[in-house]
Amino acid sequence: MKLSHLFFCFYLMFSSSVFAKGITYEVNAIPLPQALNLLYLHVFDKPFMMAPELATDTRLVSFRITPDIDERAFIKRYLGNMNIAIYPRNGIDYIAPFTPKTPPVKRESYLYQPKYRSVEYLSDVLRGQFSGNFNASAQSLGVGNIAPENAVSGSASDFLNRSGDVLVYYGTKDDIQRLQRLLPEIDTITEEVIVSAYVFEVQTTERNGSGLALAAKLVSGKLNIGIGSESGFDNFVRFSTGSLDAFYELFRTDSRFHVVSSPRLRVRNGAKASFSVGSDVPVLGQISYSDNKPIQSIEYRSSGIILSVQPKIRQHLIELSIDQQLSNFAKTDTGVNNSPTLIKRQVNTEVSLADGDIILLGGLAENKVSEAETGFSFLPKNWFTGTSDEDSKTDILIMLQVKKVSR
Known part of the structure; x- marks a missing residue:
């Protein structure tokens, strides 16, 4: 037993009466279970029961009681500050910890x-x-x-x-x-971009290569704009300099380039915008039954030129989702002859651009083989005549520029 423990015991033993007024006693750094034992043995002189979890409580207690203080009320208040309560029942004090009620949050x-x-x-x-x-x-x-x-x-x-x-x-x-x-x-103003685009149909031959390669050759040759290896891909070329109108004038003067559409879209960050030129064609839909009688539904499907974009504006880049579709309906020769067949060319991609960048996007190609007769026109038809095949290709080329809207 520590010296402070002995001092407390001796102090109480030489006191005339534990409940008599005029007594002063002090506890200094005594473990809680021992302090409770000494209090009930020498101060309160009353039976008590201590909760098992308190028997191993290692907290040290220190207090001083003066003659003008009610000892029991003081100890009850002191233990209450430690979330310990005294429950008197049938002359016995039950000492146990309690969980304080959390005041309702306003x-x-x-x-x-x-x-x-x-x-x-x-x-x-x-x-x-x-x-x-x-x-x-x-x-x-x-x-x-x-x-x-x-x-x-x-x-x-x-x-x-x-x-x-x-x-x-x-x-x-x-x-x-x-x-x-x-x-x-x-809660700030949503950024917006203006998407300007030209959609070209490019007529090429096997010797010319793809429409994208032909366009890149024209740009580098006439506008003197270099195309770095990091900027060009199989169906994508990006230009960090140049004017969209200058590109348009260059392609417009070439007979192999035909302008299909020139949409302009203003769209806010994260939103979707679409541009459509064409028609809604009725096609056969699902068959439902009413009173055991089949009912044929009719659905309308869009065809023509459809451009959809969705920008995601960052601090230094613009992530742009592009969905370009060119479609038309043709007569169905096999299958459901009463419903037309949708023929479409579509490209769906996502690119990262800086403000003002211009991109050329290809990948929508259609190959055709044309047959031509060769010979001399002044000779009979079957004399020295032959046929030759020529591969031609139609590419859809998208030229697009994205600019942030200044505020």
């Missing part, structure tokens, strides 16, 4: 009217940063029409939750203050 509602971004975007970005709930409310419905907090993602409630025009957050005051500081940095 929550408040905060409404925010987005300036530039949608409620869906803001809630998706912020949801993982805060412990409260993000909801949406339509102004015409009023604040009371807030979607339920336990809405399941993808459910109808979640759709209502994200389709309003007012962001509603329910959380603590500290979270609301942090949210107010963060929202102006997130």
Whole structure:
């Protein structure tokens, strides 16, 4: 037993009465179980039971009781600060730890009217940063029409939750203050780009190679723009300099290049935009039955020139998804003769561009073999005549430029 323990025992032994007023006693750095044993043996003189988990408690206690203090109330308050309670039952004190009740966290509602971004975007970005709930409310419905907090993602409630025009957050005051500081940095103007494109149909022969190779040769020869090995690929060439109009004028003056379309699209970051020139052609759809009678449905499918783009704007690059389709319908000779056949050429790719870059994109080719007669026109038809085959190719070439919209 340590010296401080002996001092406490001797001090209590020489005291006249443990409950008499005018007694001063002090404990200094004694393990909790031993301090409780000494208190109940020499101060309270009362039977007690200690919880097993307290018997191995290694915390050291120190306190001093003066004559003007109620000893029992003092010890009860002291142990309460350590999350230990005294439960008197039938003359016995039961001493056991307890888990303090967590006071309810006060929550408040905060409404925010987005300036530039949608409620869906803001809630998706912020949801993982805060412990409260993000909801949406339509102004015409009023604040009371807030979607339920336990809405399941993808459910109808979640759709209502994200389709309003007012962001509603329910959380603590500290979270609301942090949210107010963060929202102006997130609710910013969405960047936009202008996508300018020309779609050419290129007539080439086997000697000329692909339409992309022919275009690259024209550019390097007449515009004196070099094509590095890192910029050219099988169906993709990028130019970091030059004017889109200059490229267009170069190809327009060449009879092998025919302009099919020249779309201009303005699209915001992450959104999809499409350009379509053509027609919707009725084709046979599914067959359903009503009263055991077959009903043939008719579906309309688009054909013509369809260009779809989706930019993702970064600080230094623009990631662009491109979907280009040229299609037409032809009469079906086999199979379902009553429904036309869709003939299409399509390219779907993703490229990374700097602001203002120009790209040439190929890969949509159609080969044709033409047969021609050779001979002398002044001789009879079968004299010294023959035939020759010539391979011709039709390439679809996309020339495209992406520029950020200045603000």
